[in-house]
Amino acid sequence: MRAGMDEKLIEFAALLRDNGIRVSLAETLDAVDACRRVGLADRAAVYAALRCTMVKRAADGEAFDRLFALFFSGLGEVIKQASQAVQRELALSEREFQELIDQLAQLLAAHEGELSPLARELLAADSARLERRIRDAAREIRRLFPAPAGGQYRLRLKLAELIGLRRLERELGEIRQLVEESGYDPLARARMGQYVERRFNALETILQRYAGGETGQDARREREAREQQTLREKNLYYMSEQELDRIKGAVAHLAQRLKSAASVRRRITSRGRFDAKKTLRRSLRWGGVPFVLRFDKRKKDKPQIVVLCDVSDSVRNVARFMLQLMYSLQDLYWRVRSFIFVAELGEVTSHFRENDVGGALELALNGAVINVYAHSNFGRAFRIFAEDYAGAVNKKTTVLVLGDGRNNYNLPGDQFLGAIRRRAKQVLWLNPEGRATWGFGDSEMARYALQCDVVEECRNLNQLYRVVDRLLAR
Amino acid sequence: MFASIDDVVTRFAAHGYIANRRLATVVYLATGLRKPVLVEGPAGVGKTELAKVLAQALELPLIRLQCYEGLDEGKALYEWEYAKQLLYTQILKDKIGDVLRDTRTLAGAVERIAREDAVFFSERFILPRPLLKAISSEHPTVLLVDEIDKADQEFEAFLLEVLSDFQVTVPELGTLKAKHVPFVVLTSNNARELSDALKRRCLHLYVDYPDKQQELAIIGAKAPEARRELAEEVVNVVQSLRKLDLKKTPGISETLDWIKALTLLNIESLDHEMVNETFDAIVKYEGDVRKAQEELKEYLRRARVRRADGSDRDLLN
Numbered sequence: 001m002r003a004g005m006d007e008k009l010i011e012f013a014a015l016l017r018d019n020g021i022r023v024s025l026a027e028t029l030d031a032v033d034a035c036r037r038v039g040l041a042d043r044a045a046v047y048a049a050l051r052c053t054m055v056k057r058a059a060d061g062e063a064f065d066r067l068f069a070l071f072f073s074g075l076g077e078v079i080k081q082a083s084q085a086v087q088r089e090l091a092l093s094e095r096e097f098q099e100l101i102d103q104l105a106q107l108l109a110a111h112e113g114e115l116s117p118l119a120r121e122l123l124a125a126d127s128a129r130l131e132r133r134i135r136d137a138a139r140e141i142r143r144l145f146p147a148p149a150g151g152q153y154r155l156r157l158k159l160a161e162l163i164g165l166r167r168l169e170r171e172l173g174e175i176r177q178l179v180e181e182s183g184y185d186p187l188a189r190a191r192m193g194q195y196v197e198r199r200f201n202a203l204e205t206i207l208q209r210y211a212g213g214e215t216g217q218d219a220r221r222e223r224e225a226r227e228q229q230t231l232r233e234k235n236l237y238y239m240s241e242q243e244l245d246r247i248k249g250a251v252a253h254l255a256q257r258l259k260s261a262a263s264v265r266r267r268i269t270s271r272g273r274f275d276a277k278k279t280l281r282r283s284l285r286w287g288g289v290p291f292v293l294r295f296d297k298r299k300k301d302k303p304q305i306v307v308l309c310d311v312s313d314s315v316r317n318v319a320r321f322m323l324q325l326m327y328s329l330q331d332l333y334w335r336v337r338s339f340i341f342v343a344e345l346g347e348v349t350s351h352f353r354e355n356d357v358g359g360a361l362e363l364a365l366n367g368a369v370i371n372v373y374a375h376s377n378f379g380r381a382f383r384i385f386a387e388d389y390a391g392a393v394n395k396k397t398t399v400l401v402l403g404d405g406r407n408n409y410n411l412p413g414d415q416f417l418g419a420i421r422r423r424a425k426q427v428l429w430l431n432p433e434g435r436a437t438w439g440f441g442d443s444e445m446a447r448y449a450l451q452c453d454v455v456e457e458c459r460n461l462n463q464l465y466r467v468v469d470r471l472l473a474r
Numbered sequence: 475m476f477a478s479i480d481d482v483v484t485r486f487a488a489h490g491y492i493a494n495r496r497l498a499t500v501v502y503l504a505t506g507l508r509k510p511v512l513v514e515g516p517a518g519v520g521k522t523e524l525a526k527v528l529a530q531a532l533e534l535p536l537i538r539l540q541c542y543e544g545l546d547e548g549k550a551l552y553e554w555e556y557a558k559q560l561l562y563t564q565i566l567k568d569k570i571g572d573v574l575r576d577t578r579t580l581a582g583a584v585e586r587i588a589r590e591d592a593v594f595f596s597e598r599f600i601l602p603r604p605l606l607k608a609i610s611s612e613h614p615t616v617l618l619v620d621e622i623d624k625a626d627q628e629f630e631a632f633l634l635e636v637l638s639d640f641q642v643t644v645p646e647l648g649t650l651k652a653k654h655v656p657f658v659v660l661t662s663n664n665a666r667e668l669s670d671a672l673k674r675r676c677l678h679l680y681v682d683y684p685d686k687q688q689e690l691a692i693i694g695a696k697a698p699e700a701r702r703e704l705a706e707e708v709v710n711v712v713q714s715l716r717k718l719d720l721k722k723t724p725g726i727s728e729t730l731d732w733i734k735a736l737t738l739l740n741i742e743s744l745d746h747e748m749v750n751e752t753f754d755a756i757v758k759y760e761g762d763v764r765k766a767q768e769e770l771k772e773y774l775r776r777a778r779v780r781r782a783d784g785s786d787r788d789l790l791n
Binding site: 022024026027030033034037038042044045047048049051052053055056057058061284285287 | 495496500502506507512554557560667670673677679680
């Protein structure tokens with residue numbers, strides 16, 4: 001039972017990780033400790049215990065709640081109820097019931113090898129294993145048949161097949177015979193026989209209830225969780241507008257983290273403003289002689305960000321995503337200047353400031369600022385930026401370029417990017433194309449990469465997560 | 475120590491803190507597992523109070539470290555009392571003369587003094603700040619690190635080190651290890667995101683504004699002199715104020731201030747011209763006051779309609 005709980009929590013931690021909540025091994029161990037302490041009987045307490053050990057950001061709370069409800073859902077409860085129902089039907093007390101199970105287990109232990117694991121788990125009332133078995137089977141079915149096909153009747157049959165119900169049916173006869181041939185008194189034998197029968201029926205009830213209404217809905221929720229997951233792996237090129245809408249939250253979250261990446265505080269020693277108070281305090285050690293001067297070290301690096309976003313037709317879909325990122329960044333941090341380009345380059349900072357995200361994206365993409373139906377010309381865009389907006393960049397500025405680097409065989413103009421880089425703190429380039437294709441065809445990425453501090457492939461949301469993580473780690 | 479989750483709830487209630495089960499579970503686990511608790515949530519929901527009540531319930535002394543920008547080890551951990559050292563040196567001048575009497579050379583004198591320097595860097599001259607106090611205490615303590623988000627990142631890293639080993643090294647004295655691991659409560663207003671490493675070490679508790687029933691219970695515990703009807707009216711208004719877009723959303727402490735002010739002024743119902751004068755207790759900005767007054771007017775209008783004719787709801791709209 002204990003081991004079952006540990007395994008279950010480890011599995012839960014993995015599920016959380018799959019959904020973007022970072023749970024470390026130490027935290028999982030804490031969760032196990034915490035669960036041992038509060039016990040498993042009180043669902044609310046288990047929830048509180050897991051939440052306080054595994055979720056450390058308020059923002060992750062909602063996702064956790066959803067996954068908790070999903071993972072610790074009705075199935076365990078259904079199995080427990082079924083077990084209780086069997087006990088009631090046999091009119092046995094808790095102790096007698098347990099004795100019966102123990103006796104049967106002893107009897108079957110002699111025939112360990114011949115019985116299927118399902119039979120052993122079922123008759124030993126090992127609800128944790130049983131639950132896992134059903135869950136695994138359900139997951140397998142969903143993997144094989146992503147679209148829910150044939151409704152709950154077929155789902156039930158499939159479940160039955162996968163967990164090995166047919167073999168169990170065949171085994172029933174053998175088990176009955178074992179019971180009959182055992183040395184127990186007739187009353188006990190009859191009880192055991194009944195127990196085996198009822199247990200078998202209970203399993204069918206469990207499957208039916210899992211497949212149908214009551215627990216069917218969390219199968220749906222699980223599928224949704226998986227969809228969200230796949231959405232994060234999905235290539236941005238192929239996302240529908242609705243899908244882009246659904247990842248909006250994730251983008252805002254990322255922008256927040258990107259912001260802190262750009263604003264890592266730099267500690268400057270023996271520079272800054274002279275701090276008389278601290279110096280005096282320090283000098284007390286030497287009887288008031290200020291041997292060591294103290295300076296105000298609290299110098300924050302206030303970053304400025306300039307975003308250049310390619311919105312040409314070839315990256316139309318990705319552009320929506322990138323613009324969303326750009327919008328979130330600007331929303332968070334007002335020292336952001338946003339530019340879009342195709343063949344010309346235009347500033348959209350004020351448009352973004354005055355409109356909500358939908359309106360801002362619309363403005364950027366409908367050609368009000370620049371002609372978006374031209375062929376992209378990075379070289380020209382960089383030249384315009386270097387010439388007209390040089391003032392936007394200084395030593396504190398991080399320049400973020402979002403684009404595929406496909407220049408339609410125009411002049412690459414990488415020297416202009418180089419000029420921008422020399423003025424800026426750093427140039428980051430996120431490319432929505434796979435690294436393998438860089439430099440082929442009209443891609444000038446190889447050339448541009450030389451002029452950047454960081455170049456990252458950023459084809460889906462997960463990669464973007466990784467990029468931000470890496471930037472934060474620098 | 476607490477025997478169970480319910481034990482936490484009852485003992486906290488005995489000290490006037492209404493804890494929901496989730497909070498109680500976290501407290502129970504923190505004391506059981508000896509892990510620090512990181513309490514996050516908006517201002518004025520009783521984060522600091524939690525640590526105070528924990529200390530009371532466990533009958534342990536509370537040691538508080540208030541964080542602010544620029545807080546450093548010297549103010550958080552320990553400092554040498556230079557003035558006292560100097561004073562002692564002055565007073566002991568004669569004694570020092572005695573010690574040095576039979577030395578002939580300067581080098582000899584320095585050698586002699588060096589042998590005695592442990593006297594000046596002993597625990598007598600150390601000025602323990604909250605962290606060292608908590609670590610060197612003879613009894614278990616509750617250590618409250620308040621508003622950790624206001625401290626600098628470097629301090630956070632330093633705190634992390636202390637919290638993981640509960641020992642500190644004073645170069646002149648050696649390593650001091652805690653005799654009792656203190657119960658640590660950290661609070662944060664989320665002014666900045668705390669480091670993942672720190673969060674990993676702690677149990678995390680998010681405290682939100684209480685719901686209506688809870689808030690009434692809190693008023694009952696904290697301001698028992700307030701009339702029940704008034705309390706209900708106040709809670710209704712405050713709960714609706716929290717839904718508004720205010721610069722500073724009123725917390726529990728503001729609710730309590732307000733109801734205490736009203737009770738003190740003998741105001742029996744919010745339908746009183748003096749109420750407007752007491753708004754300062756609950757909203758702190760000029761713009762917020764205006765919005766709150768609007769909301770109160772609206773609330774009173776509805777209440778009047780409800781009172782006049784409970785069944786005829788059409789009048790409401």
